[in-house]
């Protein structure tokens with residue numbers, strides 16, 4: 148397992164400081180949630196961790212390796228996976244095939260589409276494992292275009308799992324997923340806890356407090372508090388930051 152470190156990260160758009168001297172230390176195997184009001188800079192922060200966006204200054208570490216100047220593919224190779232906003236699902240392929248392609252990419256074998264799926268037994272076994280962990284194995288043979296929104300999110304998780312991440316960045320996995328589906332998705336994520344390091348951005352506070360080992364609160368690009376879910380829930384400054392927001396600290 149690998150830890151993730153962030154040191155004095157800064158990013159501005161013109162005069163707007165979107166990431167303002169952010170430092171963070173996520174322990175090996177920890178699930179660390181980042182919460183904050185709309186526009187606080189959560190997605191921008193995750194994009195800098197994944198390498199989709201360059202920081203203006205500061206550093207990102209996987210273990211003791213400084214990855215700040217690496218491209219996103221280089222970071223993926225080191226085990227840093229981002230799920231949800233970057234995944235491109237191929238709608239005309241089955242759930243299984245989509246995940247098998249991710250397994251194939253991980254293994255670095257040449258990119259080939261599926262002539263005869265039966266010939267791809269090792270790929271399919273690995274892909275089925277990822278689908279099972281994401282709670283989608285029963286839909287393995289369904290074309291991605293026929294999956295529901297919630298099932299898409301599970302497929303995206305399965306694709307991220309197929310890369311065998313050491314650090315997994317989860318960007319609003321529950322967005323648009325409701326009710327029982329959200330509950331069962333949280334259970335799937337719960338089962339993954341401890342296997343690798345996870346950073347979770349999520350507006351669903353019930354999910355955050357059920358899943359996180361620690362929570363950091365981002366407001367106007369700055370981390371105003373980091374602590375256990377219990378400590379964060381009772382922090383007056385955090386509660387003040389959420390006043391007027393539709394999401395409540397449960």
Ligand SMILES: Nc1ncnc2c1ncn2[C@@H]1O[C@H](COP(=O)(O)OP(=O)(O)OP(=O)(O)O)[C@@H](O)[C@H]1O
Nearest residue numbers: 160163165183184185186187188189190191192350
């Ligand atoms: N490419 C860009 N150019 C200019 N401003 C940007 C750009 N990307 C983001 N911003 C601004 O940076 C701020 C932070 O945006 P970001 O999407 O990171 O916030 P967030 O916390 O993820 O919000 P939400 O919870 O609504 O998804 C916002 O004010 C946004 O308008």
